[in-house]
Amino acid sequence: MTVSLKNLRKTFADGTDAVKGIDLDIEQGEFITLLGPSGCGKTTTLRLIAGLEEPTSGEIYINGRQVNDVDPGDRDIAMVFQSYALYPHMTALQNMTLNLTVAGLSKEAANKKALATARTLGLEDLLDKKPGKLSGGQRQRVALGRAMVRDPVCYLMDEPLSNLDLKLRELMRTELKRIHKKDKVTTVYVTHDQAEALILSDRVTVMKDGEIQQVGDPVEIYGNPANEFVAEFIGSPSINLIRADITENGISAGGLQVSTRNVPAGNGAITLGVRPEDVILGTAESDGLKGKIEFTEPQGGIVHAFVKLEQSEKILKNRDYLVVSIDVHESIEIGSTVGIQFREERMNCFDAQSGQSIETTS
Numbered sequence: 451m452t453v454s455l456k457n458l459r460k461t462f463a464d465g466t467d468a469v470k471g472i473d474l475d476i477e478q479g480e481f482i483t484l485l486g487p488s489g490c491g492k493t494t495t496l497r498l499i500a501g502l503e504e505p506t507s508g509e510i511y512i513n514g515r516q517v518n519d520v521d522p523g524d525r526d527i528a529m530v531f532q533s534y535a536l537y538p539h540m541t542a543l544q545n546m547t548l549n550l551t552v553a554g555l556s557k558e559a560a561n562k563k564a565l566a567t568a569r570t571l572g573l574e575d576l577l578d579k580k581p582g583k584l585s586g587g588q589r590q591r592v593a594l595g596r597a598m599v600r601d602p603v604c605y606l607m608d609e610p611l612s613n614l615d616l617k618l619r620e621l622m623r624t625e626l627k628r629i630h631k632k633d634k635v636t637t638v639y640v641t642h643d644q645a646e647a648l649i650l651s652d653r654v655t656v657m658k659d660g661e662i663q664q665v666g667d668p669v670e671i672y673g674n675p676a677n678e679f680v681a682e683f684i685g686s687p688s689i690n691l692i693r694a695d696i697t698e699n700g701i702s703a704g705g706l707q708v709s710t711r712n713v714p715a716g717n718g719a720i721t722l723g724v725r726p727e728d729v730i731l732g733t734a735e736s737d738g739l740k741g742k743i744e745f746t747e748p749q750g751g752i753v754h755a756f757v758k759l760e761q762s763e764k765i766l767k768n769r770d771y772l773v774v775s776i777d778v779h780e781s782i783e784i785g786s787t788v789g790i791q792f793r794e795e796r797m798n799c800f801d802a803q804s805g806q807s808i809e810t811t812s
């Protein structure tokens with residue numbers, strides 16, 4: 451199923467502009483996420499697609515047909531919410547088959563379908579249990595199963611994993627990915643968790659204040675963010691934002707040259723975005739920026755080093771330390787002074803005023 455949103459807008463009765471005219475084309479079989487901070491309009495967008503909210507203006511097309519006036523029940527869409535909303539007095543099996551029997555399927559046929567789905571989700575042994583006897587993860591799988599048995603042509607999922615603990619979330623994430631790879635059902639998935647979005651998505655839609663900031667595959671979104679907001683929202687620890695200037699010979703920060711790249715049509719001040727893994731630490735004798743490793747955060751395979759730059763406050767825009775990712779097997783010494791270089795080809799440049807990405811040339 452394809453979904454197209456054209457200049458879609460939702461202003462609630464109290465005047466809240468939740469969705470401010472968004473355009474989005476969702477392809478057949480695609481797993482696309484709506485990602486952004488709380489309140490940016492993700493749920494509203496999903497509910498507009500489902501038909502649970504009426505657009506203030508703009509159009510929604512499903513498989514090329516405008517559905518603005520089509521009832522939610524006639525849109526062939528299955529929604530999975532953050533709160534599972536299972537019926538407590540029914541068993542897992544009954545919860546999963548209810549929609550099917552209501553739709554007129556025989557009990558036998560409905561059970562057969564539910565059983566097949568339960569197998570996919572590893573729920574076979576739990577079908578006789580009521581939700582009260584199931585763990586959070588099991589309940590969420592039943593809720594997912596209830597959506598899956600309907601063979602929808604599209605899933606709309608609103609933070610379906612956010613109530614689960616970390617380990618379960620990881621398991622379910624893999625499970626969702628596996629199911630999507632097998633069935634290729636178009637899925638629109640809402641999350642505020644950038645890692646989840648990167649892991650699951652064919653494409654990520656980054657939203658802020660009711661507007662789309664960027665749509666792209668995970669590699670593109672991470673490597674070539676359209677603006678400072680996207681750059682900072684994606685990635686953990688977040689990108690280093692560095693106040694820099696365009697000079698005749700390239701780019702400088704704190705009066706020291708940090709790059710030979712050229713920024714055409716610049717007005718002088720820019721913001722450099724450098725991911726923690728794109729900082730190279732060298733000896734204190736080298737030219738360029740220098741700093742002191744003040745502390746580290748071991749993460750297992752990698753270590754994050756927090757480097758206080760000479761003029762840190764002046765140079766760093768979003769925090770006090772330059773954050774550097776280092777392989778755990780590399781040796782670093784807390785308290786030592788290091789030279790700092792950036793991987794030029796992976797740097798991002800943003801206009802210091804607008805925050806929009808600007809191209810550089812070598």
Ligand code: ADP
Nearest residue numbers: 462464466468487488489490491492493494495
């Ligand atoms: P998200 O899912 O990204 O957290 P929502 O789509 O739920 O964001 O909300 C977007 C904005 O619209 C928020 O400011 C929220 O408070 C507001 N909002 C959501 N639902 C309603 C409603 N029914 N009436 C008024 N404002 C609403």
Ligand code: MG
Nearest residue numbers: 492493494608
């Ligand atoms: Mg929401």
